[in-house]
Amino acid sequence: MALNRRQFVQIGAAAGLIAAPMINRRAYAAEPIKVGSLLDLSGPLGSSGQTMYDAIQLAAAEVNAKGGLLGRPVQLINYDTQSTIQLYSQYAQQLALKDKVDVVHGGITSASREAIRPVFDRFRVLYFYNVLYEGGVCDRDTFCTGTTPAQTVNKLVDYTLKNFGKKAYVIAADYNYGQITAKWMKKYTQDGGGSVVTVDFFPLDVTNFSATIGKIQEAKPDVVLSALVGSNHTAFYRQWAAAGMKSRIPIASTTFGLVNELATLDAKESDGIITAYGYYEEIDTPASKDFVKAIRDKFGASVPYIGELAAVTYEGFHLWAEGVVKAGSVDRMKDIVALESGISFDGPSGKVTLDHATHHTIRNAYVGKAVNKKWQVLQSFPNQAPADTAAVCDLIKHPNTDKMFVIDVK
């Protein structure tokens, strides 16, 4: 089945190659606009990268089908970073210096972003990071289009406070994203009159959670808030269900189901878990349905799950394209100015607007519940601002900032 999908990808790519010359013939300037893509397509992060790669290919194909940008076709140059940070730097240099791309969309983990962002700053390449993350990047050359904790965590915590109770136990991955998200979980819980009994951090390669499950039972919280990340951590949900805890204490998460957890876990392990994201495949709007259909048509029905990673990548690409059209150029500075002018795009997740001050997005947030290996969208919150990054970053006042702030949660 997966083989079919791979063949599909190849056929798709071949079709793109055939299509490109046709567009060229139509266009004056045959020179294509080059878009770099840096994603892990193999290795531990491969499953995240694959869905983003599907989305960016779809977006590029759509733009080309409409005659390209400024009369020029868009050419996608993709490198598989193989889940290796060294390759991120290497390929970033290659994209900037050898391929001389006009923009780069890519990076998955914050570590990969922070490895390549300086490269693009140094060699003056516009950069889009299309993943939800902990917030805090403040750099005029960079746009971050995914959700940040302020957009989703408070919705999630509000829901748990109202529906489950006031006593929370936080478990999170032991790296920046987990550390910062855990702080936001604590803050919102306390703001809502609740309390956090314990915060536990887990290195990304931990697979044995029995001790923690014991500790949670001892603490008897009303809800477990999880910011666990990656396939190793998925073991927590398995062990939680195996211990028979599933029916006793509910779980809410900002990370569960982002990639393929619903597909790999059994319904009885995942049912009832509450999450908050910028997008769910099940969102019942025409734009969302079209997007899901387009991906499945292009890459086969076996594409596991189309979540925020894919939607944000797709929207990020289109936001960039709108900026290019508005600027009438692929000149980096002109594009940045155009993108700062309040560009927005109606994507699968709803209306997405680039915020000048933070270079992040104002976008919708949703709360969903896992039901029989699908998400049931429970609530939606339109136009959420990236308040966390906004607290530390103002590129209108200080356009020369180039920093990753570690946001202090009070």
Place this chain on the structure above:
Amino acid sequence: MAGAIASGWASFAAMLLAGLVLMFGLPHVFDLFGLLQMTVFVAMAVLALSQGFIWGYGGIMSFGQSAFFGLGGYTYAVAVMNLGDSTGAVALAIALPAAFAALLGYFMFYGRISDAYVGVVTLTVTVILFNVFNSTAGDWYTIGNAPLGGFNGMPSVPPLNIPGHPDEPLDPGQLWYAAMGSLILVYVLLRGVLASRFGRVVVAIRENETRAMLLGYDPRLYKLLTFTLGGGIAGLAGCLFTNWGSFISPTAFSLAQSAQIIIFVLVGGLGTLLGPILGAVAIQYMVTLIGAQQKVDGNLIVGVVLIGFVLLVPQGVVPVVRNVLQRLFVRTPRGGTAPVASEARP
């Protein structure tokens, strides 16, 4: 194969010349990207040399050269962020890993830990460092004004500068000279060490530890010194690597990194110095090419290449090529007798 402690002034001069030609020639041939790419390959070649030296000559199977590599990178990053000037930071990036190697080496060799377990202990220590550095995401893990950053590592590390002038950082072109110059220096240093009395004893201990001991040499001391030198060189490699990418993260300590170094050495040829250098450059170039295509999974290609390599060229490239060359040169005068290496030594 192992007997070639050093094969003469001629080969040394040729290698040195080739190195210098590459150092000054490549900037005229390559564009900036090519040069940057070669810079990271060269940094990894220095790392491969450290493994090639302690393993190929010292007989110490370290599964943890990446520990010293990572420590070197982190030391440089922390030091340069606090000191401002990079000169002292480089010195520290060599000294600290060397000191750590000395401590670990003392623990292992004077603790009479057997060969096999040296591998396990170094591996374990590396995994410990990986875990520890991965869990430094919290705010309180800050040394001076340098946050360690946990899994995400330390971004935007200031580059090398002209000694004494922190406001004159090296540009990527100059960094190439620094990296390639370091590789040449390390190579010359190791050739010198191997040609010295100390180097002979190190090789002798690898060949037969009991005999060396019965001759009055203390293998523990020689192994300790070899291991320490290897640690310092790996630290230098880490420093160069950090300079190249302006960042360092815990993946420098990862198992995959350690294994990669071993593969560099094996592919190039164990018991040579040129082998690890060529192995490092070739393997990395291959991995880079693999990432530019999306048809076949990258791991699959690397894996199949490695398996094929073991079955077809188990000795590594350099010894095989050397044997072929020697056969070509020596066959006519001597007929069937096996040629003897290393007769042209000084």
Place this chain on the structure above:
Amino acid sequence: MNADAVPLLEARGMTMRFGGVTAVNNVDFVLGEVELRCLIGPNGAGKSTFFKMLTGQLTPTAGTVRFRGEDITGAYPHQVARRGVGIKTQVPNVFDGLTVRENVFVAAARLHQARTARRIADETIEHVGLTRIAGRMVGQLAHGQRQWVEIAAVLAQEPDLLLLDEPAAGMNKEEVARTSELIREINKTKALIVVEHDMQFIRMIAKTVTVFNQGSILIEDDVHTVLSNQSVRDVYLGRQAA
């Protein structure tokens, strides 16, 4: 017995137990300067264990070893070697991956600068008669030649006492004769302890012989007395003949 005030090597009450087995039991052993002593005994008599205790490869359970009056019991082999004891082990311990010259050079190099060491190495190689094969890899040599390489390496250390464990093992008649000649010549200036099975060889070189049996010294006397002793024949020669 030698009447020297301080003997070259003096072992007292040497005992070695492995678990419940006593391999060497309360052995006293004295060797004078420039003396040649042969150790013989059947397999398992404790010769090798005793030998390894002298060289520091094993630490005795009880007893002391003194070299020129200084206690070297339980010292590391390299410390024993540094006192001036050269050791040739039973299974040849040589550097197979190095040339003959390099093997001997490494031995000489502990005490001397590279230049001098090279000279000493060349002289020793000449002396032992290995000049013709000095550039060969030791791993490629025949067994007898490897034995000589090891002896040459031991000599290049310039020791005062040589401990040779089965130096003639695996050699043909001609080689055995040359080895015995070599040993007698070494004995002009240095003391030797030779562990050997080959009676022919013992007759060629020995003056005094110590016979081990079941972890103790059975008899210690000049070679003719020993070889004509009935109990020696019983425990050792008899078995050899069979």
Place this chain on the structure above:
Amino acid sequence: MDLIGLTGFNILVAIATLVLLALGLGVIYGMMRIINLAHGEFLMLGAYATALATNHGVNIWISMLIVSPLVVGIFGLLVERLFIRFLYGRMIDTMLATWGLSLALIGLVTTLFGTTVQGVSAPLGGFAIGRYQGSLYGLFLVACAAAMLGGLYALLRTTRFGLIVRATMQNPNMAAALGVSPPRIYMATFALGSALTGLAGGLLAPVSGTAPNMGVAFVAKSFITVLGGGAAFVTGTGLASTLFGIIDEIATERTTPVFGEVALLLSAVILIRVLPQGITGRFFRRST
């Protein structure tokens, strides 16, 4: 009191998990002195076999207990025939080849099945330890680990096959002289080790999940356990698992998972420092 019960139960499961992870590796390393760096991927194959078979309608118990060991055992046999057998006595080359195999397997599985495979969930459910909940499946894992250790011990100590295997490992020439064919014994041993690893992978699939890269997280722990155990690998693996399992679980419970992991690793280093004697293999010696 209940809490002590729960902690004790968790410790037992941690020990059992280590035993499962390490036993197959122990057979291959302990008896053949072969360092199988693809061990993690053999586990992964076992997990995949269970997941795929179960998803295709095979009963989960049959998948775990029969399909996984069978599939991975046969795979191990093929690997041994195809290249390991050319590399006997060349430790370093075997390491390199199995490292290559490990990468190739990750790549192959990704290509064949994609990165996303529907896993299996743990059967049996939970049981009460006083006020707390433990997993019945964990109890099953403990039973399996004990059965595997005991079974292997009995196989090696009491059967003719075990005697022949042990003799061959001690002295292949002697065994050959007695009419045993060492190559066949090596083949059988490698297949046995692979099958045990496959079984472990199958058994752990419901608790650890199935992903192409899952092996990486296990491989260091497995090695440290086997090597920490020393020469008599069945008893050794059992003892080392017990020691490391207790330390890891208690340290994790008292402090953090990072510290638990570090405590386990440090105790391994100290163990090796204190007991360097229990070890016979000198497998890192160069092969020439």
